[in-house]
Amino acid sequence: MQRLAKKWRRAGEGIGLVPTMGYLHAGHLRLVREARKRVGKRGKVVVSIYVNPTQFAPTEDLSKYPRDLKRDLKMLRECGVDVVFTPEDSEMYPDRRPVPAGFSTYVVEEKLSRTMEGASRPTHFRGVTTIVAKLFNIVQPDVAVFGQKDFQQAAIIRRMVRDLDFPVRIIVAPTVREKDGLAMSSRNKYLEGDLRRQATVLRRAIEMARATVKKSKRIPLARLKADVGAMIESEPDARLDYVEFFDPESLVAVAEITSGVQMALAVFVGKTRLIDNERL
Amino acid sequence: MQRLAKKWRRAGEGIGLVPTMGYLHAGHLRLVREARKRVGKRGKVVVSIYVNPTQFAPTEDLSKYPRDLKRDLKMLRECGVDVVFTPEDSEMYPDRRPVPAGFSTYVVEEKLSRTMEGASRPTHFRGVTTIVAKLFNIVQPDVAVFGQKDFQQAAIIRRMVRDLDFPVRIIVAPTVREKDGLAMSSRNKYLEGDLRRQATVLRRAIEMARATVKKSKRIPLARLKADVGAMIESEPDARLDYVEFFDPESLVAVAEITSGVQMALAVFVGKTRLIDNERL
Numbered sequence: 001m002q003r004l005a006k007k008w009r010r011a012g013e014g015i016g017l018v019p020t021m022g023y024l025h026a027g028h029l030r031l032v033r034e035a036r037k038r039v040g041k042r043g044k045v046v047v048s049i050y051v052n053p054t055q056f057a058p059t060e061d062l063s064k065y066p067r068d069l070k071r072d073l074k075m076l077r078e079c080g081v082d083v084v085f086t087p088e089d090s091e092m093y094p095d096r097r098p099v100p101a102g103f104s105t106y107v108v109e110e111k112l113s114r115t116m117e118g119a120s121r122p123t124h125f126r127g128v129t130t131i132v133a134k135l136f137n138i139v140q141p142d143v144a145v146f147g148q149k150d151f152q153q154a155a156i157i158r159r160m161v162r163d164l165d166f167p168v169r170i171i172v173a174p175t176v177r178e179k180d181g182l183a184m185s186s187r188n189k190y191l192e193g194d195l196r197r198q199a200t201v202l203r204r205a206i207e208m209a210r211a212t213v214k215k216s217k218r219i220p221l222a223r224l225k226a227d228v229g230a231m232i233e234s235e236p237d238a239r240l241d242y243v244e245f246f247d248p249e250s251l252v253a254v255a256e257i258t259s260g261v262q263m264a265l266a267v268f269v270g271k272t273r274l275i276d277n278e279r280l
Numbered sequence: 281m282q283r284l285a286k287k288w289r290r291a292g293e294g295i296g297l298v299p300t301m302g303y304l305h306a307g308h309l310r311l312v313r314e315a316r317k318r319v320g321k322r323g324k325v326v327v328s329i330y331v332n333p334t335q336f337a338p339t340e341d342l343s344k345y346p347r348d349l350k351r352d353l354k355m356l357r358e359c360g361v362d363v364v365f366t367p368e369d370s371e372m373y374p375d376r377r378p379v380p381a382g383f384s385t386y387v388v389e390e391k392l393s394r395t396m397e398g399a400s401r402p403t404h405f406r407g408v409t410t411i412v413a414k415l416f417n418i419v420q421p422d423v424a425v426f427g428q429k430d431f432q433q434a435a436i437i438r439r440m441v442r443d444l445d446f447p448v449r450i451i452v453a454p455t456v457r458e459k460d461g462l463a464m465s466s467r468n469k470y471l472e473g474d475l476r477r478q479a480t481v482l483r484r485a486i487e488m489a490r491a492t493v494k495k496s497k498r499i500p501l502a503r504l505k506a507d508v509g510a511m512i513e514s515e516p517d518a519r520l521d522y523v524e525f526f527d528p529e530s531l532v533a534v535a536e537i538t539s540g541v542q543m544a545l546a547v548f549v550g551k552t553r554l555i556d557n558e559r560l
Contacts, residue, residue, distance in 0.1 A: 002445070002447055006447065009289055009290070010289070010290065010292050012290050094442075102391060103443050104389055104390045104391035104392065104439060104443065105387065105388070105389045105390070105409070105439055105440045105443035105444055106387075106388055106390065107385065107386075107387055107388075107413075107444070108385070108386055108387075108388055109384055109385045110384045110385070110386065111382060111384035112384065129385070130444070133387075133444050134443075134444055134445045137444055137445040137446050137447060138445045138447075140447065159384060159385055160385045162374075163383050163384065163385035163414075164385055164387070164410070164413050164414055164417055165282070165414045165417040165418050166417050167282055167286065167417060167418075167420065
């Protein structure tokens, strides 16, 4: 992949990268279309499919994470992708044994990654920044496209690119939703029976918050959080992990809800953890 | 610099990088010659001069670190360097204020950087790996040349390049020494009067260890360390910081001294901290 990328760069061809963990859905294909738009017809679009172990905690769903490479490849072929990069663990983390052979270098972002997903999943973002740095060095893209659904991730990757001077432009493409408003996610596959219906509560909570902000200018933060919590808990199998209101640039929590604030929440629906976010 | 590097790469020209903190000496020029050899006459050689604040602890000599850009530029012009890259702090660490503007992404190596220099200077290597990653992303070199005098640094950078897949080949060029054996270093400037003579004790300690290893095959580690310590302390203004014997690949301390082992030591001579190393 690295050799191919060097060849492309030498030929002056733009490279667009869409990093994914596979089990693709319409949200991913939106990212692919965005990448194609940015690099043009003659440019190269690379989609990486890699379920990155370092961004899962030991208690999380790494081994169960849904995979279907055959289906993914078919979808990407129909999308006109140039290369699908599907590395193995042994290539991405060679010799993860103790010294001398062990893998021991990480990219860490220390401010934006402390809250929300970072608070709930303490080693998650260090795994994300490390693998994205690796993918940037391997694929050498001019443009990389990430999804708005993982809002905090996109903010952290932008920060990483700025701080470490990666020669890559980061594009964030809008969340794609099911007809009933559920944000598309590979993890939606886990939602069986009534859980699928209950999962729309994330979107409903966002709509409720948006309506509240529209009606009255200044809303006590604690009251809105309580209202969101109550709405989530009204579903029998839903449990709120967090809901936060923050500045979309700095990710700093706001003291007061006003228009333009970003809202993000994480909710367990059964055993499945879902996230969503919107600007109010 | 990044734009220029992209243009060079597009033109198929090889790029060699020599990262320095300036106040150049013959050791640096050796690295420049090595870079030129690797990229050829048509290739581009970039020397960066930047006294990187994140690799100095608050107690260290950042503000006093010797600088003489005019002299450096003259030396490099005579060496046939293509570009000297001399960024400002405000460019390398923009807005080092708190969130939202703050710099917050670091590259950390967590195994090789725990011992020796890393033990004596706990945040040093994190500053080194971060700035070298930034320089790699800015200059986009095919080859980067480091000095053997900073043996542990070179090992950590090799590890970073392997772990994060930087498309850069790392070359380590031999230590250049003064006639009396003192390893060349910008910090030698601090050695006034008799301190300059006393500073040769690092080299003498290495020679003593080498002679001891030659004479007898298995030497008790504790005895050799004690002998080195005694030799250092025999100089009135010298104080041993550490002496270690280790595997040159893994940097793991050996339990027993045998031929092929790497020896490294750090010694305060007056207030100046000097390092040296050799393979025995």
